[in-house]
């Protein structure tokens with residue numbers, strides 16, 4: 573996803589008001605239980621030759637206050653467009669959405685005042701210190717010097733960067749830098765923080781550091797976090813997640829519930845002769861099951877997968893086909909993603925198409 577042009581133009585007045593007051597303005601409507609709620613949200617673009625691209629098609633989404641919500645989807649599914657609509661950076665073609673208690677159509681300024689947006693591209697100056705970056709940002713947005721200093725100190729503290737405040741940004745680790753970028757988005761104390769792939773490009777240690785910070789934000793400040801990610805282990809740790817495909821919401825729920833809904837285990841067998849074994853397994857398995865062969869071996873989805881293993885192994889060995897290994901694993905989030913989109917989430921990342929090409933398996 574790209575950073576949206578004009579992002580920085582939108583907030584000055586809003587930031588000034590919110591950061592100075594840090595309490596709701598008298599004309600602010602109260603924030604409801606849902607941090608984000610959309611009904612029938614549509615965004616269409618005119619395409620070439622009179623065609624129409626439906627980037628978002630009738631989205632019904634509910635994100636509760638204080639929740640960490642993962643938003644997943646293949647490339648081009650409509651994630652960026654949805655975030656633009658929810659941050660009031662683009663106007664819906666039809667439908668409704670409220671974010672942090674404000675209506676994106678009728679109160680776009682209030683929406684922008686109440687949200688923070690972390691996009692993938694770094695917006696901090698590597699030659700300035702952490703503190704200078706934040707202070708300048710706050711001043712550029714119109715905060716008086718004293719308030720800018722106070723908010724800078726507060727968000728540095730929240731980001732755990734107080735002792736590195738005088739370090740030039742280029743000397744900070746990747747994780748610290750990302751925490752600084754998040755801190756920049758916290759200057760105006762937003763109720764909802766949108767994070768577009770906040771850990772992409774970071775090593776595992778830095779990724780863990782960023783998530784530690786996000787968890788602390790949520791616990792200490794009750795922030796609502798709306799996160800896009802291609803890392804399933806990150807989505808796994810979110811309270812709930814939604815999967816969007818071709819502009820439509822195809823699944824929404826807790827990671828546990830979504831995996832339970834898939835139901836079937838993935839059974840994988842490695843044999844001396846996978847092609848011959850595939851035919852045997854196909855005959856034994858229920859007729860609606862797809863049996864695949866890939867680099868992992870023969871795979872298929874079956875309810876109560878482990879109970880099938882002795883039976884399948886016995887049949888194969890009786891025909892002289894040696895079984896080298898057999899396993900049954902409960903559904904993963906990748907299975908959930910695959911079930912709903914027909915693709916592995918690995919394929920949603922640039923350069924990961926090869927991984928998807930080997931992904932077969934049944935159940936769909």
Ligand SMILES: Nc1ncnc2c1ncn2[C@@H]1O[C@H](COP(=O)(O)OP(=O)(O)OP(=O)(O)O)[C@@H](O)[C@H]1O
Nearest residue numbers: 573617625627645646647648649650651652653654
């Ligand atoms: N300004 C635009 N004009 C025309 N079509 C657009 C525009 N913005 C997005 N689209 C189209 O809308 C669809 C959804 O795009 P979007 O960028 O929201 O997807 P995405 O899920 O964020 O993808 P990625 O993961 O690759 O960033 C795509 O088909 C895209 O080409």
